[in-house]
Amino acid sequence: MAAAPPSPAIPALVLPHAAGVRMPRLGLGTWPMAGAECRRAVESALGLGYRHLDTAAMYGNEADIGAAIAGSGVPREEIFVVTKVWYDRLTPEGIRASCAASLRRLRLAHADLFLVHWPRPDMDLAAVLGALRRLKEDGLARATGLCNVPPGLLRRALEIAPEAVSCVQVEYHLYLSQARLLEITRPRGIPLTAYAPVAKGAAERDPAVRRIATKHGCTPSQVALAWLLRQDLVAAIPKAASEAHQRANLAALALRLDAEDLAAIAALPKDRRLVDPSFAPDWES
Template sequence: MLRRMAAPPSPGIPAIALPHAAGVRMPRLGLGTWPMAGAECRRAVESALRLGYRHFDTAAMYGNEAEIGAAIAGSGVPRAEVFLATKVWHDRLTPDGVRASCEASLRRLRLGHADLFLVHWPNPAMDLAAVLGALRRLKEDRLARATGVCNFPPGLLRRALEIAPDAVSCLQVEYHVHLSQDRLLEIARPRGIPLTAYAPLAQGAAERDPAMRRIAQRHGATPSQVALGWLLGQALVAAIPKAASAAHQRANLAALDLRLDAADLAAIAALPKGRRMVDPGFAPDWDA
């Protein structure tokens, strides 16, 4: 039976050490904040902080950095306990654009540095080496403790790691029970690079799936908790589900206690793995 968690202290959330970022550890369960905005976003972050969340994910494009910054500033939680990730949009991928985006994000967040600064989406016109060099300089200038990339397909990730392996401490992509990321994990894991799963609940599809419902019933859990437990049970995988309410935030924390057995894993492995929920027109060729 799944233990019901109340408000665990932050040490109760396991963390992953980021490579090329001495001493930086990323909690494996965080709060995704897209598409929350305004007062809803601030309330959600305040609630999550009270419950013990310490990993928060945002981006310049989300338009909610100011609210997240205000929530953190008013929480009384020491800055050293908070892991904040933000991102530069794909139209700013020049050395000057990357730095200006980071500096603007930090002003909105009221922070002196980001714990993780990411390229949000690749741009086919970008100079990859120059972008990675800009990420390196953010670390050198202590504007970011670690840097990384989002939404890079396998070929582009390999290129980035060949050019500047120390600029890629984390990879963030869509990953859930209906979408395989085995090719990316085969690249990242041997290098100690964690994969952060966004849309980890498949935008509600996991909750509705009959096989997930059967597994959940056996564990006294919800299908969403099973989906999170499946991700969090994997080596070097973190997850950042969006949860606006305290009830959903508590439920997601409880997934940390879920232990799936071989039959559960086989049933999840049998699910179709090609269902992508986030695929905008500017997305890369995912098979490249």
């Protein structure tokens, strides 16, 4: 399978252990969209040049995304599709079956990136990583990785099977530091994908971020995205249902923050986690 080229307007990151697979740095997050809204959003994004689509078995929208891809006219090899297995399927058999079911719904022969959505304390980590590795070997996924992992678990995974971890996806935004994870991923060339990158709209209401936005003639959400996208080996997948928001997110790629802006952002609190379900891991472990 040839590596998919990114949209000309969107730079890409090379995934390690994945035969040169490239992941566009800005993608379309699709949770919690579904049905016609999701199909329209994906069709619009592909028409604007997005080539990175993020979904998951749990989202319930893979069939909608598959229909949008099939009707888009964009060649499959140009689209980078990410999907995930839910935490109740973390056995080798469950992972394999989940991937196969996701691909059927997406109408695809392979995923470009297949991720463990959430870890589970009682999972057999070596068996999970082995199952991910076999998905790559059998051509069902071009790259694999982990979501929502604390630093200790990521280190253990990389000790067991580094080739199974080509990307890490976690909540990351102006108000939540991921410095400990980035200290692990960057030296290994592993991209970190930020979900909830505009902090679920909190950036729009923040006076400090609003001042930066006014200075640059942009929106606070564009400031939040630009802050992430300027960082080494960081990608972002903001959810955007409307064409207007999709265009605005694309425009954030060209926004350049100065030292004063970065100092103001650095002064913001960095301990505000917005996604912390009851089954989340111990983030400090």
